[in-house]
Amino acid sequence: MAVNEKKLFNLLLKQYGFYIDEYEFEGKKKWIALKDTDGGLYAVITSDEEEYNKCYYHAEQFLKSKNVSFSLNNVIFTKSNKQVQTDDYNKLIFNTKENSVIYCSSASDVLSRIINMMTNNEKSRLPLALNVTNILILINIIIFVVSCYLSHSIIDINTYVLVAMGAKVDSYIWSGEIYRLVTAMFLHGGLIHIFFNMYALYSLGYIIEDVFGKKQYMIIYFLSGICSNLLSAVISPYVSVGSSGAIFGLFGAAAVFGFMEKDKIGKSFFNNMASVIFVNIIIGFSQPNIDNAAHFGGLACGAILSYIILRKRAKV
Structure with a gap:
């Protein structure tokens, strides 16, 4: 299954109790998936290998404006296995060519399991x-x-x-x-x-x-x-x-x-x-x-x- 932002957020919305909000990024609206937990908001954004740090920064500012505790996780889509150099934050790096997770922070492990389930389930489905x-x-x-x-x-x-x-x-x-x-x-x-x-x-x-x-x-x-x-x-x-x-x-x-x-x-x-x-x-x-x-x-x-x-x- 070709995992992308739409499919990931759709699954989070339908099966995992998330809801979708929007944050501003360079004059554009970008989606952010949010879920209320006992520890605050669990937030998920997606980005590509060129804008990941900027996306994270703007999403972080958006969450700070809510004045609640949060855990922000960035799903970064890349086309190579080369390690993406990012700031120190929660992230998951997904290789879109090989359709696999190549790096995952411990705080983002739940996202890794969800994405692996998406790719594995597709193999057993009809075309x-x-x-x-x-x-x-x-x-x-x-x-x-x-x-x-x-x-x-x-x-x-x-x-x-x-x-x-x-x-x-x-x-x-x-x-x-x-x-x-x-x-x-x-x-x-x-x-x-x-x-x-x-x-x-x-x-x-x-x-x-x-x-x-x-x-x-x-x-x-x-x-x-x-x-x-x-x-x-x-x-x-x-x-x-x-x-x-x-x-x-x-x-x-x-x-x-x-x-x-x-x-x-x-x-x-x-x-x-x-x-x-x-x-x-x-x-x-x-x-x-x-x-x-x-x-x-x-x-x-x-x-x-x-x-x-x-x-x-x-x-x-």
């Missing part, structure tokens, strides 16, 4: 290509290729082909063809349609999969897609296809996560999600042939499911 997001993308692409073959076109898929393959058609759904609430999620009207949807899924899916785990991610994705098509069937009389309702569910889940965890991960994540959702809503109302009912249905479902999951997790 990255088999994660949920990649599987969903692959299924969408395969079904799109089939629809292209049947339509003899890659730019615009024939509507009759989409209906035959399971598009959302209100009259058919109310006549009992409930399966269309699911099948419509995997159909797309053309090359541009599937490109933008798969790009959005690729960009957001990994984040949701990391935060919620595979099972809850699939629950959010599929229920959001079903709810989006159900609301569309109630409000919109038109034939519609696409995974955007399910993807809007992921946007809703991400926004709720960012809002509920803003004290731990900072406000920027929620602000970014809110901005993306707002822009997509504006696009939806300004462009023709966009099923806004499906988008709102998916967004609401994803937000509600995320809230329920996170509230339940907080009580554990």
Whole structure:
């Protein structure tokens, strides 16, 4: 497993009770993972082999401003086994090429065990290509290729082909063809349609999969897609296809996560999600042939499911 800041902090946040804050470094925001202990704050930062001492200094000043006891640990990523010359402080040096810890201070030993567990666990897992997001993308692409073959076109898929393959058609759904609430999620009207949807899924899916785990991610994705098509069937009389309702569910889940965890991960994540959702809503109302009912249905479902999951997790 290629250990990096995002994966390390994600694990510390999800499994070890840390929360994320930010400190200033040369005009930029950098993450710092914090955990309250009996001896004060246990803090973790990451840096590269060029900025490690500067990062440590700025993080140290940030912690001193809190007026609490702390233990600051710097995870330094390097590309060689050459010993990194640092000031005398708690540190762990990780060789990114060899994927191994090459030095660890005694105070940072717990981080060494966590990182070694990350690298060892990955060896026994299925390849990255088999994660949920990649599987969903692959299924969408395969079904799109089939629809292209049947339509003899890659730019615009024939509507009759989409209906035959399971598009959302209100009259058919109310006549009992409930399966269309699911099948419509995997159909797309053309090359541009599937490109933008798969790009959005690729960009957001990994984040949701990391935060919620595979099972809850699939629950959010599929229920959001079903709810989006159900609301569309109630409000919109038109034939519609696409995974955007399910993807809007992921946007809703991400926004709720960012809002509920803003004290731990900072406000920027929620602000970014809110901005993306707002822009997509504006696009939806300004462009023709966009099923806004499906988008709102998916967004609401994803937000509600995320809230329920996170509230339940907080009580554990």
